[in-house]
Amino acid sequence: MPYISVALVTLLAALVYFWMAITVARTRARVGIYAPATSGDPTLERTIRAHVNTLEWFPIFLPSLWLFAIYWSTHVAAALGLVWIVGRVIYFLGYTAAAEKPRPGFFIQGVAAFILLLGALGRLIYLAVTTGTL
Numbered sequence: 001m002p003y004i005s006v007a008l009v010t011l012l013a014a015l016v017y018f019w020m021a022i023t024v025a026r027t028r029a030r031v032g033i034y035a036p037a038t039s040g041d042p043t044l045e046r047t048i049r050a051h052v053n054t055l056e057w058f059p060i061f062l063p064s065l066w067l068f069a070i071y072w073s074t075h076v077a078a079a080l081g082l083v084w085i086v087g088r089v090i091y092f093l094g095y096t097a098a099a100e101k102p103r104p105g106f107f108i109q110g111v112a113a114f115i116l117l118l119g120a121l122g123r124l125i126y127l128a129v130t131t132g133t134l
Contacts, residue, residue, distance in 0.1 A: 002074055003069060003070075003074055005074055005075065005077075005078035006065060006066065006069040006074050006077050006078050006081065008078070009065065009077075009078045009081035009082060009085070010062065010065065010066075010081070012081075012082075012085055013058075013061070013062075013081065013084070013085055013088075016054075016085055016088060016089060017051075017054055017055070017058075020050070020051045020054060020092055021051060023047060023051070023092075023096070024044075024047050024048055024051050027043060027044050027047045027096075028044060031043065031044050042099075043096065046095050046096050046098075046099060047096045049095065050091065050092045050095040050096055050102070051092070053091070053095075054088050054091075054092065057088070057109065057113065060113050060117060061081075061084055061109075061113050061116070063120075064113060064116035064117040064119075064120050065077055065080070065081050065084075065116055067120035067124065068080070068116045068119045068120040068123070071120060071123040071124055071127065072119055072120065072123045076119075077116065080112045080115055080116050081112070081116075083108060083109075083111075083112040084108075084109045084112035084113055084116070085109075086108065086109075087105045087106070087107070087108030087109030087110070087111075087112060088105065088109050089105070090104055090105030090108060091104075091105030091106045091108075091109060092105070093105070
């Protein structure tokens with residue numbers, strides 16, 4: 001089972017996203033603004049935006065995580081995946097607290113995603129060139 005660590009990180013990322021969704025629902029109940037409304041309270045607006053921003057990063061993070069694991073290293077991919085998750089949590093907590101606080105978390109997750117993306121891309125290009133399958 002060489003990919004179990006990456007699978008666990010993938011599921012942990014999904015659980016964190018689920019936690020964010022619950023936080024949005026709880027914030028809606030606390031401020032009394034229910035779907036489909038998305039405005040009227042700055043905390044709710046930031047909570048929704050932080051949740052959606054995580055969704056926007058999933059198409060970058062997940063393929064990069066798995067391709068890095070397949071073509072480079074499962075352990076390094078899983079570790080970088082955990083860093084990405086920690087960064088997303090820091091970003092979410094910071095942004096929901098105040099609009100100017102998400103920067104550290106955004107930077108952490110951005111660096112982790114960038115390493116996964118460029119690592120996977122670089123390895124695939126290297127393999128394609130060295131094997132003549134480009």
